[in-house]
Amino acid sequence: MRFATIAFAVAALGAQAAPVNNPLLQKGLPIPFDQIRAEHVEPAITYLLEEARQRRDAFVPSPGPRTYENTMAAFEKILEDLQRGMTIVRHLEGVASTPALRAAVNAVLPKYTEFVSGLPLDRGVYGKIKEYSQTEEAKALTGARKRFLEVTLDEFRRAGAELADKEQARLREINVEMSRLRKQFADNVLDATNEFDLVITDERKLAGLPESAKAAARESARQKGLEGWRFTLQQPSYTAVMTYLDDPAIRERMFRAYNTRAAAANLPVMKRILELRRERARILGFKNYADLVTADRMAKNGERVREFLRMLEERTREFYEKENAELLEFRRSLEGPNAPPPAMWDLAYYAEKLRKARYDFDDEVLRPYFPIQAVYQGMFELASRLYGIRIQKVAGVPAWDPAVEYYAVRDEDGTLLGGFYTDFYPRENKRAGAWSSGLITGGPVDGKFEPHLGGIHGNMTPPVDGKPALLTKREVETVFHEFGHQLHHILARSPVKGLTGVAWDFVELPSQIMENWTWERESLDLLARHYQTGERIPEELFQKMLRARNFRAANAQMRQLALGVVDIALHVDYDEARDGDLYAYARKIFQRFTPAPVPDDYAMIASFSHIFSGGYACGYYSYKWAEVLDADAFTRFQKEGIFNRATGMAFRREILEKGNTEDANVLFRNFMGRDPDPEALFRRSGLVKR
Numbered sequence: 059m060r061f062a063t064i065a066f067a068v069a070a071l072g073a074q075a076a077p078v079n080n081p082l083l084q085k086g087l088p089i090p091f092d093q094i095r096a097e098h099v100e101p102a103i104t105y106l107l108e109e110a111r112q113r114r115d116a117f118v119p120s121p122g123p124r125t126y127e128n129t130m131a132a133f134e135k136i137l138e139d140l141q142r143g144m145t146i147v148r149h150l151e152g153v154a155s156t157p158a159l160r161a162a163v164n165a166v167l168p169k170y171t172e173f174v175s176g177l178p179l180d181r182g183v184y185g186k187i188k189e190y191s192q193t194e195e196a197k198a199l200t201g202a203r204k205r206f207l208e209v210t211l212d213e214f215r216r217a218g219a220e221l222a223d224k225e226q227a228r229l230r231e232i233n234v235e236m237s238r239l240r241k242q243f244a245d246n247v248l249d250a251t252n253e254f255d256l257v258i259t260d261e262r263k264l265a266g267l268p269e270s271a272k273a274a275a276r277e278s279a280r281q282k283g284l285e286g287w288r289f290t291l292q293q294p295s296y297t298a299v300m301t302y303l304d305d306p307a308i309r310e311r312m313f314r315a316y317n318t319r320a321a322a323a324n325l326p327v328m329k330r331i332l333e334l335r336r337e338r339a340r341i342l343g344f345k346n347y348a349d350l351v352t353a354d355r356m357a358k359n360g361e362r363v364r365e366f367l368r369m370l371e372e373r374t375r376e377f378y379e380k381e382n383a384e385l386l387e388f389r390r391s392l393e394g395p396n397a398p399p400p401a402m403w404d405l406a407y408y409a410e411k412l413r414k415a416r417y418d419f420d421d422e423v424l425r426p427y428f429p430i431q432a433v434y435q436g437m438f439e440l441a442s443r444l445y446g447i448r449i450q451k452v453a454g455v456p457a458w459d460p461a462v463e464y465y466a467v468r469d470e471d472g473t474l475l476g477g478f479y480t481d482f483y484p485r486e487n488k489r490a491g492a493w494s495s496g497l498i499t500g501g502p503v504d505g506k507f508e509p510h511l512g513g514i515h516g517n518m519t520p521p522v523d524g525k526p527a528l529l530t531k532r533e534v535e536t537v538f539h540e541f542g543h544q545l546h547h548i549l550a551r552s553p554v555k556g557l558t559g560v561a562w563d564f565v566e567l568p569s570q571i572m573e574n575w576t577w578e579r580e581s582l583d584l585l586a587r588h589y590q591t592g593e594r595i596p597e598e599l600f601q602k603m604l605r606a607r608n609f610r611a612a613n614a615q616m617r618q619l620a621l622g623v624v625d626i627a628l629h630v631d632y633d634e635a636r637d638g639d640l641y642a643y644a645r646k647i648f649q650r651f652t653p654a655p656v657p658d659d660y661a662m663i664a665s666f667s668h669i670f671s672g673g674y675a676c677g678y679y680s681y682k683w684a685e686v687l688d689a690d691a692f693t694r695f696q697k698e699g700i701f702n703r704a705t706g707m708a709f710r711r712e713i714l715e716k717g718n719t720e721d722a723n724v725l726f727r728n729f730m731g732r733d734p735d736p737e738a739l740f741r742r743s744g745l746v747k748r
Contacts, residue, residue, distance in 0.1 A: 077101040082143050087477075087511065088464075089146060089497070092456040096158035099147050103166040106140040107173055118182035124190035126199070130206060133187065134556050137174060142498060144170055149495055153515060154458040155487045160245060167241060168234050175233035178217035179226045187211065202719045206554045209354075209718065216353060218342055225341050232334050232341075239334075243320075243327050244489065244671035247664075250319035251291045252486050256312065259286035263305055268422045271298035273522045291316050292484040293491075293517045300406045313403035314659060321641070321661035328663065328670055329640060332628060335675065347629040348676040355561045356683065356722050360630060363679045367622050369736075370615065370682060371651075377612035377745050382653040385610075388412045402654045405613075413609050419602040421530050428529040429589040430482065430518070430537075436585020437541055438465075440575055444706030445549065445714070446470045452477070459485065467548050476500060476510035476548035482537065483527070484517040491667070492516035492536050494543030494569070501555035510548045514540040526589055531603070534585070535573045542572035545714060552717035562677045564722035566684030567691065568714055574692045577607060578700050608744035613653065615682075615743065620651035622679040625669050629676050682739075687726060690738035694730060 076083055081093040082102035113136045120128055144166075151163050177183060190196050191207060199207060218229045257279060258264060264272055264287060274294060275287035282288060289295050289312065299312050335347045344350040348360025357363045389408050390397045400408050414420050438449040448468045455464035461483050467475045481488075493515050500508035516536055521527045529537070546568035550558045559565075575581040579600060586595045595603075624647050628640075637643045641661045649656045668674035691709070698705045712729040726734060740746050 076105055080105075082146060085139070085142075087498075087509075088455045089511070090456050091146075091150070091458045094146070094150060096156060096162040099159070099162035100165055102143055103140075103147065103170060106143045107169060110136055110140040110173060114177065114180065114183060118180075118186060120186075124186065124193055125195060126190075126203060129186060129190040130203070130210070130554075133183070133210070134554075136177065136183075140170070140174070145497055149497060149513070150458060152489045152495075153481055153485075153487075155248065155489075164238075164241065167237055171234050171237035172230065175217075175237075176230055178214045178219050179221075179229065181219075184214050184219040187214070202552060202554045202557055205719055206557055209557065212354065216342065216350070221341065229338065229341060232338050236331065236334055239327050239331050240671045243324055243331070244667060246320040246323040246327070247667055247671070248489055250323070250665070251490055254291050254315045254319075255282075256289045256308070256315075257284055257286050258289070258308075261287075263308065264303070266302045266304035267298060268302055270422065270425060270519065270522075270528065271295075271302065274298075274519065277522045291319065291490075294484065294519045297406075300403065301410050302407070306401075306404065306407075309403040309407060310401070314657065317657075317660050317662045317665075319661075319665040321659075321664040324664040324670070325640065329634065331670055332632065335629060348626055351676045352563075355677075355680075356563045357679070360626060360676065363622075363626060363676075366683065367619055367626070367679055371619050371623075373740060374612050374615050374619070374745055378616050378653075381610050381612050385409060385412060385653070388415070400654050402652065402657065402660075405654055409610055409613075413606055417602050417606040417609070419599075419606045421532070423599065424531050424586075424595070424603065425519075425528040426588050426590065427586040427595050428531070428534050429587070430527040430529055432587045432589070433529060433534055433537055433585045434480070436581075437538060439584050440581055440701075441541075441545065443701045443703065445545070445710045446703065446707065447475065447549075455479075457481075473507075474509045476512070478511070478544050478548065479513035481513060482516045482518045483520040488515075488517070489667075490517060490665075492518075492540055494540045494547070496547045499547075499550075499555055499558050501558070502553055507551070510550065512544050512547045514544050516540065528589060531576070535576050538572040538576055539569045542569035545572075549710060549714040550717050551715040552719050554719070557718040560718050561722040562673065563680040563683045564687070564725070566680055567687045567726075570681075570684055571688035571692055571709075574688070574695075575700065577604070581700060611743040612745060615745070616651040618682055620648050621666070621668075622682060623647055623651070624663065624666075625674070625678040626676060628663070628669075686734050686736050686739045689742045690735050691726070691730060692742075693738055 077098075080098050080102050081090040082098045083105065084090055113132075117132050117136060120132070122128070147159075147163060147166075151159055187207075187210060191211060196207060218226055221229070258275075264275075267275075271294075272287060275289055278290065278295070279286050279288035289299055291312075296312060296316055300309055303309055339345070339347040339350045342350060344353070346360055348363060352359055352363060357366070385405075385408055386399050388411070389400060389404075392411070441447055441449060446469065448470070449465050450468070452464045452466050455477075457464065457479060459481065462479050462481045464477060464479050466477045469475055495513045495515065496510070497513060498511035500510040502508075514537070516533075518533045518536070519527055519529055543565075546560075546565075547558075552558050576585075582600070583594050587593065624644055627647055628644065631637075632640070632643055634640070641663070644663045645656045645658075645660050648660065648662070663670075668678055669676075674680065691713075695702065695705055708729060713725055716725055720728075723733070737746075
């Protein structure tokens with residue numbers, strides 16, 4: 059199947075003419091990613107900004123009585139094309155960054171931020187929406203349209219629509235400065251990650267490393283024209299060293315490099331971001347930034363977040379202490395009674411040795427069963443069985459890198475629901491981590507539903523030595539996780555485009571629930587096939603994997619809690635005059651959740667992109683919050699059948715399709731028939747007393 063090209067130029071408004079032959083202004087599909095260059099960014103975004111201004115200016119004085127169509131529907135249109143263009147640009151900078159593209163984004167970002175963040179502060183726009191809200195038509199609204207009006211008014215108020223001119227002017231300044239700082243933070247992390255490498259020419263120093271890691275390091279060196287084995291701070295390389303390499307000095311060097319990335323460059327950036335967020339919350343009348351950002355989420359306020367994190371910590375600590383005592387005892391069983399407690403760069407290494415000794419299980423043994431294309435196909439088959447959709451690879455779709463693939467998603471009746479790109483291998487021009495992107499949000503147009511477009515991205519083990527990309531079990535879980543996000547995007551069927559997104563502490567439910575299927579025998583058989591023989595995972599190996607599933611689960615949970623607690627503490631409690639050095643303050647918190655002494659130079663927060671450049675500020679708790687939801691929701695699948703179409707369709711209709719058309723608490727109750735049960739998480743993690 060080939061991808062049909064639908065392209066047309068953006069029509070000029072007024073006397074303004076669209077830039078000629080600018081691929082960023084092509085509104086159809088596919089997006090011409092292979093044609094977009096840095097020099098297209100400023101002309102296109104400048105044009106789209108002017109187009110949006112004219113739409114805004116036409117919105118305010120529009121004559122006649124206020125109706126839904128000339129108010130709420132027209133309001134949605136103001137930013138539509140501008141946000142599409144900027145989303146594409148920001149996406150490209152995350153996956154195919156160049157100095158020229160970075161400079162182009164930096165040039166347009168202030169103007170873009172000033173306009174977009176200033177829209178809720180526009181008294182004319184807000185006045186017209188309020189005027190409409192008082193009409194009899196508005197009072198008679200029901201369903202999604204009613205909620206869209208309520209949500210929009212609430213968002214305007216929380217953005218400062220009702221503040222005095224002086225406070226609004228200050229908010230505008232804060233918004234622009236914040237966008238620049240968040241961008242700078244991300245740039246610094248990418249640069250620091252790429253600046254480091256470690257080349258080893260003595261193979262004896264690689265003792266302990268699996269052959270897969272050695273082959274990847276050798277290929278990395280070859281690509282740079284070097285002899286030996288090259289290790290970087292990209293996730294596959296770093297994780298292998300920390301988990302398997304016998305030489306503690308090399309592990310320490312890698313650990314310190316990884317956890318001090320951008321420490322000098324990002325210190326002033328973080329301090330300023332925290333200052334501005336505190337000021338923003340104060341101007342908007344909130345006690346603190348956590349209360350501001352959680353007001354429209356399931357948690358509702360920062361104190362409830364803290365209560366949730368405290369509850370998890372208290373329930374986990376006894377298991378955590380037991381695990382750490384066992385790890386020290388294990389090390390001393392290997393090295394003698396005087397062996398010291400593990401350092402932070404020793405934890406993963408000794409934990410892996412203990413796991414292998416206890417369960418006779420090694421992740422590397424599973425790798426041959428997880429070639430990435432087989433993982434994709436099994437995952438797509440699972441989605442088909444549950445949700446009645448078909449996912450097919452499409453050839454010839456333009457992309458930003460030759461390794462990128464494209465897949466179309468269709469409903470059972472053949473209706474095109476959307477499409478997504480897959481981009482899972484590390485590159486130096488690509489940001490770290492794994493994520494899902496919503497490139498285009500579709501919606502109802504002229505009686506039809508325009509398809510969604512997105513992507514799933516990561517930094518997984520790449521193909522090497524003529525073999526396909528062979529994933530670890532954790533990488534498989536990550537692929538499923540990001541695919542869950544993408545299903546949430548592509549299956550969304552809100553009748554109002556502005557209600558496609560959901561509360562931030564609900565957004566991880568569709569992603570995290572997908573990981574559960576990677577632990578079930580029946581679903582694992584769909585995706586796990588040996589890349590050479592095609593055989594399934596042997597039952598004995600599968601049982602070993604299951605027995606090792608919750609190995610050091612308390613430590614894994616405490617690590618997530620540490621990040622959630624640090625996030626809230628930095629935004630709510632930290633005061634430089636009282637608490638001193640930012641890194642020292644964070645280290646003190648991390649120590650509470652870390653079974654080894656935290657080094658004096660530990661500066662992990664300098665690369666904590668989730669909260670300083672991503673959307674998780676005062677929201678990192680969402681991972682654990684949604685883990686409660688997903689552990690509980692999956693019990694319905696376990697009870698009714700993990701391939702049960704009726705259960706899958708209920709999840710699709712009540713969770714994946716609804717977006718923000720109803721409160722997230724209501725959506726969960728609609729699917730489960732009750733409120734979430736936190737005990738489901740503890741049972742799944744094995745953190746219950748027997």
